[in-house]
Amino acid sequence: MAKAKTIYVCNACGGSTPRWQGQCPACQAWNTLEESLSESTSTNARFQGLAQAVPRQKLSAIKAEDMPRLPTGVDEFDRVLGGGLVPGGVVLIGGDPGIGKSTLLLQALAEMSAAGVSVLYSSGEESAAQIALRAKRIVLAAPQLEVLAEIQLEKLLTTIDAARPQVVVVDSIQTVYSDALTSAPGSVAQVRECAAQLTRYAKSTGICMLMVGHVTKDGHLAGPRVLEHIVDTVLYFEGDTHSSFRLVRSIKNRFGAVNELGVFAMTEKGLKGVSNPSAIFLSQHAEMVPGACVLVTQEGSRPLLVEIQALVDTAHIPNPRRLAVGLEQHRLAMLLAVLHRHAGIACFDQDVFLNAVGGVKISEPAADLAVLLAIQSSIRNRALPKELIVFGEVGLAGEIRPCPRGQERLKEAAKLGFTIAIIPKANLPKSKIPGLRVIPVERIDEAISAANELS
Numbered sequence: 081m082a083k084a085k086t087i088y089v090c091n092a093c094g095g096s097t098p099r100w101q102g103q104c105p106a107c108q109a110w111n112t113l114e115e116s117l118s119e120s121t122s123t124n125a126r127f128q129g130l131a132q133a134v135p136r137q138k139l140s141a142i143k144a145e146d147m148p149r150l151p152t153g154v155d156e157f158d159r160v161l162g163g164g165l166v167p168g169g170v171v172l173i174g175g176d177p178g179i180g181k182s183t184l185l186l187q188a189l190a191e192m193s194a195a196g197v198s199v200l201y202s203s204g205e206e207s208a209a210q211i212a213l214r215a216k217r218i219v220l221a222a223p224q225l226e227v228l229a230e231i232q233l234e235k236l237l238t239t240i241d242a243a244r245p246q247v248v249v250v251d252s253i254q255t256v257y258s259d260a261l262t263s264a265p266g267s268v269a270q271v272r273e274c275a276a277q278l279t280r281y282a283k284s285t286g287i288c289m290l291m292v293g294h295v296t297k298d299g300h301l302a303g304p305r306v307l308e309h310i311v312d313t314v315l316y317f318e319g320d321t322h323s324s325f326r327l328v329r330s331i332k333n334r335f336g337a338v339n340e341l342g343v344f345a346m347t348e349k350g351l352k353g354v355s356n357p358s359a360i361f362l363s364q365h366a367e368m369v370p371g372a373c374v375l376v377t378q379e380g381s382r383p384l385l386v387e388i389q390a391l392v393d394t395a396h397i398p399n400p401r402r403l404a405v406g407l408e409q410h411r412l413a414m415l416l417a418v419l420h421r422h423a424g425i426a427c428f429d430q431d432v433f434l435n436a437v438g439g440v441k442i443s444e445p446a447a448d449l450a451v452l453l454a455i456q457s458s459i460r461n462r463a464l465p466k467e468l469i470v471f472g473e474v475g476l477a478g479e480i481r482p483c484p485r486g487q488e489r490l491k492e493a494a495k496l497g498f499t500i501a502i503i504p505k506a507n508l509p510k511s512k513i514p515g516l517r518v519i520p521v522e523r524i525d526e527a528i529s530a531a532n533e534l535s
């Protein structure tokens with residue numbers, strides 16, 4: 081096969097050169113040239129002339145039908161996908177190594193093939209024997225499941241085209257390479273080109289495509305950022321590899337709600353869905369400890385109770401450390417400033433460490449109040465009551481702002497036996513929730529003194 085012509089395109093200015101250089105000759109930026117396929121000049125010429133107009137459609141005249149869904153048979157996975165796979169839809173699953181991406185996909189494929197769906201699992205990471213061994217370990221009986229160990233894109237596409245399964249898994253996109261490009265598998269150009277080709281193929285044939293993506297050290301999908309733009313759905317695996325719980329979060333979903341969460345437990349027989357996960361991120365102390373505060377966070381359609389832990393300790397270096405695991409580091413610095421200015425509690429000579437129990441990542445601002453109360457509890461070395469839950473956003477002016485779906489959060493907490501809640505005044509429920517004493521607060525100093533009275 082003749083090699084397609086490649087050029088090097090600057091990702092800063094879009095200029096191109098035929099050969100790789102360290103510096104872009106057009107904009108003088110360094111290290112911005114990336115290999116990509118050159119479009120043949122004939123297509124360019126055609127675009128330059130007057131092309132034929134294509135017919136337009138009135139939006140109201142287009143029949144909008146609900147997408148038929150193909151359930152994967154793994155309930156928690158279906159929940160994050162918004163009800164199942166969509167024909168022609170492309171799903172990208174990212175996550176740390178060893179977190180369970182391959183296991184989940186193998187289980188989903190086995191369930192689907194047992195339901196009569198034709199499926200193909202293509203792995204560039206493991207040999208067919210290794211996949212069979214894993215299937216045996218998680219006692220999967222799927223006689224119709226087809227596996228393939230192929231990493232060359234053109235061969236892979238030809239094989240898929242010959243077999244025409246309904247669902248294809250490519251594990252992982254970083255191992256696939258195209259002959260048309262000279263760069264190594266896993267490079268930005270290769271990943272982008274292979275993902276684009278697989279996506280185009282899925283769209284044109286209506287095959288559901290599931291791609292596994294590696295993540296870099298800082299937790300982003302390895303390879304180009306554009307990967308997330310090409311695909312329809314982006315899912316991330318989260319969780320502490322030391323605990324058995326795994327979360328699958330949807331970051332982008334063209335066919336469903338984002339921020340929906342699937343919760344699994346990793347067992348020796350593979351991943352098992354956790355259908356009632358609200359209490360799994362509470363640590364199981366007999367007594368509450370200083371520096372811990374229980375937050376009700378709303379993830380997708382379900383409230384989750386998560387214990388936030390803070391440790392405030394005298395700093396022995398001029399720049400005290402601020403470290404947040406599972407919460408946002410910048411937000412911590414901001415909250416400490418609010419705590420100082422509006423509640424008079426100073427931490428400038430203290431190290432502050434913050435942790436969300438169980439490896440869950442919390443990005444919603446509703447965690448602010450719980451963070452500050454945990455910090456205050458650690459400073460005073462007094463435990464907050466075991467029955468207390470907290471949520472609320474803290475503004476720069478020291479005000480406590482309401483959070484969405486307050487009522488649902490409170491109900492879930494009451495269901496799990498919590499009896500006191502410190503919440504934003506605007507979230508005060510219209511009717512009383514049985515068994516729950518609600519303390520509404522408007523400002524951070526009010527919240528701190530309410531918590532001090534309780535502990």
Ligand code: TYD
Pocket residue numbers: 175176177178179180181182183184214217218346347348349350351
């Ligand atoms: P895997 O799906 O291979 O991770 P990824 O594809 O995301 O890299 O998961 C492998 C991990 O899961 C490995 O550390 C062992 C563990 N595991 C179990 O605990 N139980 C099981 O039944 C299986 C198959 C794996």
Ligand code: MG
Pocket residue numbers: 181182183205251
């Ligand atoms: Mg894997």
